[in-house]
Amino acid sequence: MKILAIETSCDETSVAVVEDGYKLLSLVVNSQIDIHKAFGGVVPEIAARSHIEVMLPVVTQALEEAFAETNKRHMTKDNSQTSNVRDLWSQIDAIAVTQGPGLLGSLLIGVLTARTLAWVMNKPLYPVHHILGHVYANWLTRGEWVVNSGEGKPTTTHQSLPTKAPEFPVLALIVSGGHTQLMLGTDHENWQVIGRTSDDAVGEAFDKAAKVLGLPYPGGISLSKLAQNGDSSAYPLPTPKVAEKYGFSFSGLKTALLRAVQKECGKTHDFPSFELAALLNDVQKANFAASFESTAIKYLVSKTKLAFEEFKPKTFILGGGVAASLPLRKALSDALPIEIEYAPQILCTDNAAMIGARAYYQMQSEDPIDPRTLEVKPSWPL
Ligand code: KG4
Numbered sequence: 001m002k003i004l005a006i007e008t009s010c011d012e013t014s015v016a017v018v019e020d021g022y023k024l025l026s027l028v029v030n031s032q033i034d035i036h037k038a039f040g041g042v043v044p045e046i047a048a049r050s051h052i053e054v055m056l057p058v059v060t061q062a063l064e065e066a067f068a069e070t071n072k073r074h075m076t077k078d079n080s081q082t083s084n085v086r087d088l089w090s091q092i093d094a095i096a097v098t099q100g101p102g103l104l105g106s107l108l109i110g111v112l113t114a115r116t117l118a119w120v121m122n123k124p125l126y127p128v129h130h131i132l133g134h135v136y137a138n139w140l141t142r143g144e145w146v147v148n149s150g151e152g153k154p155t156t157t158h159q160s161l162p163t164k165a166p167e168f169p170v171l172a173l174i175v176s177g178g179h180t181q182l183m184l185g186t187d188h189e190n191w192q193v194i195g196r197t198s199d200d201a202v203g204e205a206f207d208k209a210a211k212v213l214g215l216p217y218p219g220g221i222s223l224s225k226l227a228q229n230g231d232s233s234a235y236p237l238p239t240p241k242v243a244e245k246y247g248f249s250f251s252g253l254k255t256a257l258l259r260a261v262q263k264e265c266g267k268t269h270d271f272p273s274f275e276l277a278a279l280l281n282d283v284q285k286a287n288f289a290a291s292f293e294s295t296a297i298k299y300l301v302s303k304t305k306l307a308f309e310e311f312k313p314k315t316f317i318l319g320g321g322v323a324a325s326l327p328l329r330k331a332l333s334d335a336l337p338i339e340i341e342y343a344p345q346i347l348c349t350d351n352a353a354m355i356g357a358r359a360y361y362q363m364q365s366e367d368p369i370d371p372r373t374l375e376v377k378p379s380w381p382l
């Protein structure tokens with residue numbers, strides 16, 4: 001069962017072909033980081049326009065790469081291709097697309113593309129929840145693949161995937177720019193959120209903390225890089241407190257960092273926060289980054305450990321953009337009494353392969369949706 005999957009919930013235009021829910025035949029991720037860098041964050045209108053520009057080339061590239069071997073057989077002596085797009089499409093069994101949550105304009109481009117292709121190519125269409133996609137990135141297993149930047153050049157070569165699929169019950173910690181939640185899955189159809197953030201997502205907090213420290217977009221990654229050279233005990237920050245046993249809160253931690261920076265600079269809260277970074281030297285910045293990162297990680301790990309002890313899952317999985325954080329992975333591996341296989345970093349940030357993996361399991365129990373009626377769901381609680 002080969003699924004062509006499309007993901008455009010934020011600022012990545014991604015298309016993948018996934019076979020039987022685990023085998024990655026191709027993955028193209030066209031990032032808009034360079035476009036949004038100048039603005040210090042994602043500009044929704046610009047993101048949507050960029051999705052429109054690259055959507056069809058990215059679809060074509062993912063198809064061509066998935067069936068490169070078949071393609072070769074169609075090459076003529078002068079290397080011009082005789083296989084056409086319809087030959088490639090004949091090998092696809094279904095289409096999957098991120099329906100939400102995400103940016104309205106961005107989602108619309110992916111969903112409209114999927115609807116049109118499903119209609120014209122006469123393929124069943126499956127809408128996928130973005131967060132379940134992040135969970136199912138961990139079902140992409142057994143093998144290696146080459147990821148492509150969307151410009152015809154591989155950006156990363158031959159990363160290896162986890163060796164085996166997660167076993168239920170599964171405890172999942174999903175940490176992204178828009179979500180922070182602990183989830184428990186008893187089978188593919190039953191996923192329950194056991195705790196979520198009541199305010200900022202952890203990725204959002206990383207991004208905002210990075211802004212206070214004057215670090216370039218994308219902030220979470222910049223902060224994490226800088227933290228490697230810092231002393232995490234330099235500025236003790238308070239661990240957030242929430243009433244819910246498995247709930248999270250990150251806005252207080254972000255404010256605590258801001259207050260600590262103000263104090264270090266000898267400024268009060270009426271001083272413009274965007275001017276604070278210029279008053280810090282490199283060592284202070286690295287120490288703030290390390291202190292923030294370690295507090296956030298300790299907090300995530302302590303709640304996860306608590307949930308692990310109560311629910312005793314067979315597998316623990318980590319998903320979402322912040323799952324790319326190596327210190328977070330190490331802290332979880334040290335804290336949980338179980339062997340954890342992490343997905344490669346490229347499959348933790350937004351990508352279409354995870355959408356194709358999740359769609360395969362939906363296909364086992366759900367009917368496809370009418371391509372004429374599928375609508376986007378910018379906010380869609382699980
Ligand atoms: O899942 P994702 O790609 O997009 C959303 O669905 O939100 O997550 C993006 C988030 C951003 O907030 C980014 O700063 C954060 O993941 N992130 C990181 C790291 N890499 C990405 N945060 C901390 N450390 C990292 N290494």
Ligand code: ZN
Pocket residue numbers: 130134176177320321349350
């Ligand atoms: Zn995401």
